[in-house]
Amino acid sequence: MGIQRMDNVAIVVKDLDGAVDFFTELGMELEGRTPIEGLFADQTVGIDGIRSEIAMMRTPDGHGRVELTTYHSPALITPEPLAPAPNTVGLHRIMFAVDDIDDTIARLRTHGAELLGEVANYENVYRLCYLRGPEGIIVALAEQIG
Structure with a gap:
């Protein structure tokens, strides 16, 4: 059996409120916000002691979602440079x-x-x-x- 759909794209951010405001201005709708922590989170992500908060943003047609996540624990890791060039290997845009x-x-x-x-x-x-x-x-x- 194949995949059913693409559910969401997750983006880790420092400023969750600012990211929610940005994507709201773009035209997405806030579906909900919730803290995420506990054994299931640690097991899923593969990091112990996760305490995070997510905001799920939905496109107006209801088919696309962006999960904005901020981590309270463990501490966020900021890559260098923070804003890589568009031709950097990895998630592009x-x-x-x-x-x-x-x-x-x-x-x-x-x-x-x-x-x-x-x-x-x-x-x-x-x-x-x-x-x-x-x-x-x-x-x-x-x-x-x-």
Whole structure:
């Protein structure tokens, strides 16, 4: 039997409230927040003594989720550099389809987002961009224009 669906993408952040605000501004809905700790968490993640909090964000269509997680114990590990280049090996970015890319960028800038390049036109079908959000997360946006 194969997989049923992709359930969520988890992102570890220092500032959970700031990340929730950013993804809310993007258009996601807060599904819920809860502390996570105990034997099941330790066994699942493979780290002893986990005390964390998660905020589950849901796309408006209800099919996509981003799990924002902050760890109270053990202490967070901050990679160097915090904001790696887009061509760094590993998880690259998370992409969202948007109705109005310019409006979305303007709203996200109020939450600290910065464009990595510029808004590009792909064959008059999509307008695309990468921006850096909270905690160095690269968020890609795509607006279908043709």
